[in-house]
Amino acid sequence: MQKxxxxxxxxxxxxxxxxKIPTTMYLALLATFLGVLLGLFIALVKIYKVPVLRWIATAYVSFIRGTPVLVQLYLVYYGMPWAFLTVTSKFGLTSLAESFNPNNISPAFFALVTFTMNSGGYLSETLRSAIESIDRGxxxxxxxxxxxxxxxxxxxxxxxxxxxxxxxxxxxLISMVKDTSLAFSVMVIDVMGAAKLLGSKxxxxxxxxxxxxxxxxxxxxFLECVFAVVEKKMKITKRGLAE
Amino acid sequence: MFMIRLAGIGKSFGDKEVLRDINLTVDTGKIFAVLGPSGSGKSTLLRCINFLERPTCGAVESGGRTIDAKTATSRDIIFLRNQTAMVFQQFNLFQNLTVTGNVMLGLTDVKRMDRREARAVSLQILDRVGLSDKANSYPSQLSGGQQQRVGIARALAMKPDVLLLDEPTSALDPELIEDVLQCIIKVAEDVNAMIIVTHELGFAKILADTIVFIDNGVIVEQTDTTQFFQNPSTERARDFLKNSLRRYLNPSETLLQQAI
Structure with missing residues (x-):
């Protein structure tokens, strides 16, 4: 019989x-905030046509947009410790490599790095067009x-x-809240992680x-409402009620 | 003593030469009006003075320094911009700042003036242009005429050696022009020297000491104002005045003909 x-x-x-909402929100808010900073940096590199960096920036944005977040998450999760160990051993920093074991780093850190890099790539285009739309006058x-x-x-x-x-x-930010549900793939216990654990139990x-x-x-x-209120408030104070 | 001197200023956009060998000396207390047909290079000339357009060749001398177009560093350019201030055709007010904020910004961030002092100075200047009651408004809440008076206040606050005005009334509705012209006449007493690019011949006639007539990127004639309007020495200036006068007396001749 059907249950x-x-x-x-x-x-x-x-x-x-x-x-587990705090874990999810913490990840999403921090990643978006850091993503804005990274996106701003990339946007400025592109606007000021900084030599070399602009080519890297273009390739970076293309990569971020052209690969799934889940793949990026795995790349960071497995790639960062590898890169760290490779670099430290190459430069003979064995003591540093030994005292600092990247395997002890919380998985949330890798998730944060991934989501920051991801949102930075996407936001750079948004921010670039916003900067360029400011009137030259x-x-x-x-x-x-x-x-x-x-x-x-x-x-x-x-x-x-x-x-x-x-x-x-x-x-x-709203997309980011939903994207963080992938963080469970690297064992972050967020909202989705809690659900998966409860499900299997x-x-x-x-x-x-x-x-x-x-x-x-x-x-x-909830976030949509918050942004609607903030936007309204900023419009009133910044542009005046006349508009 | 001169406030600003242009020596051999030239400007090309690609192959197109817009200004050629411009020499101009503006003495202390003098008001120069730059007249000429549209496309003659008037605005470019003004924008070359503060390097908003970097001249292709020549030099600008001001504040005891000579800034050469070919070698000027960004620091030289900032120096030059500190000697001058500009009023724009499209006002160009900072949309994210209040009226007072617009006037204060140069004082706090360029002249490093204390905020309280900067505010006091700004309010005083706003009073001078008749906008004390709009001190806390945002530019988007003001009429064109009011916005332009804020633009004038913002420039005046910098106490420039030379105030540059780029067609300050061209973007205004006809009924607002008078207002802004009166304001410029009033503040002309406060500035050391002024160069104004305008289409308002009557205004140039009352305000300016010297008329610089420019056509095709060269200074055709530089004369005392009274003499320019009574008896210009070049044929081109005479034609220009005649055409302007005809348009002024018969502004809608063609429209009327079309209507009939």
């Missing part, structure tokens, strides 16, 4: 899964009163980029996956 859905069981496990005006290029970036360009890129950043996978989908959905709706 009926056990709602009480679903609810109990939903709460259980919910306790304002930059000329800033030059005309003697401001240096870095001051202009800091005081005029970036504040406006933050405003115009905000909807995109919101979307990126109870063997009631359907209820567990319904519960985990509710958790993710609620999180994303």
């Amino acid at each position: 009926e859905l056990d709602w009480a069981f679903l609810w109990k496990n939903l709460i259980q899964i919910g306790t 304002q930059i000329e005006a800033a030059r005309s009163i003697g401001l240096t290029e870095s001051r202009i970036m800091l005081k005029i360009v970036l504040p406006q980029v933050a405003l115009s890129a905000l909807p995109n950043l919101g979307n990126s 109870t063997l009631r996978y359907l209820e567990i996956y319904i519960a985990v989908s509710i958790v993710y959905w609620t999180l994303c709706i």
Whole structure:
């Protein structure tokens, strides 16, 4: 006979899964934040056409966009310790290699590195177009009163980029929350990780996956609301009510 | 004593030569108006003075230094920009800053003035251009005329040796032009020297000491204002004045003909 859905069981496990929301949010928020910094760096390299670096940046973005996150996650998870050990042994830093065992590093660290690299690649294009959309006239005006290029970036360009890129950043963060569900593949116990463990323990996978989908959905709706409020607030203070 | 001197300034965009051998000396207290048909290189000339367009050749002398177009470093260019300030046709206000923020930025970030002092100075200048009540507004909340007066205040705050104005009324609705022109006339007393590119002949006539008439990238004539309007010495200047006058008296001749 077909088993009926056990709602009480679903609810109990939903709460259980919910306790891992901080891990998921921590990963997603930190990776997006660091991704913005990395993306900004890549965008500036491309805008200022920095020799050599710009070719690396182009290849990097192409790689990030052209490979699945899951593959990137595995590459970082297996590749970073290898690279670390190779470099330290090559330069004869054996004591460093011995005292610092990369296998002891928390898997969450590898997940964070991967998601940062991934969002940085994607956000670099968003940020580049936002920077380039700032009207040239304002930059000329800033030059005309003697401001240096870095001051202009800091005081005029970036504040406006933050405003115009905000909807995109919101979307990126929401995608990131969902992407972090892959982190369980390298044994990070996040929302998805908790669900998988509960599933294999109870063997009631359907209820567990319904519960985990509710958790993710609620999180994303919550984030959408937060971004809507922030955007509205920034529009009011930055541009005035007249618009 | 001169405030700024241009020596042999030339500018080419690719093969196209826009300015050729421009020599100009603006003395302290003088107001120069640059007139000429559209496309003659007036705006480019102005933008070459503060290196918003880097001249192809020649030098700009100001504040006791000579900045050569061929060898100027970014530090030289900043120096030159500290001697000058510019008012733009499209206002170019910083959209992320309030009116006061726009005026203050150069004081705090270029002149390293203390914030409180910078604010006080800015409010004083805003009062001078009649915008004290808009101090906390954002540019998007202002009319074109008000925005341009903020642009003027922002430039004045830098206390430049030379104030450069690039067609300051060309982007304004006709009923707002007067307002901005009055403002420029008022602040002209505060500045050391001024170079204004304009299409408003009447305005140039009242305000300027000297008219620089430019056509096809060369200075055709540089004369005292009264003499320029009464009796220009070149044929090209005479034609220019005649055409401008005809357009002024009969602005919609062709439109009227089409209507009939």
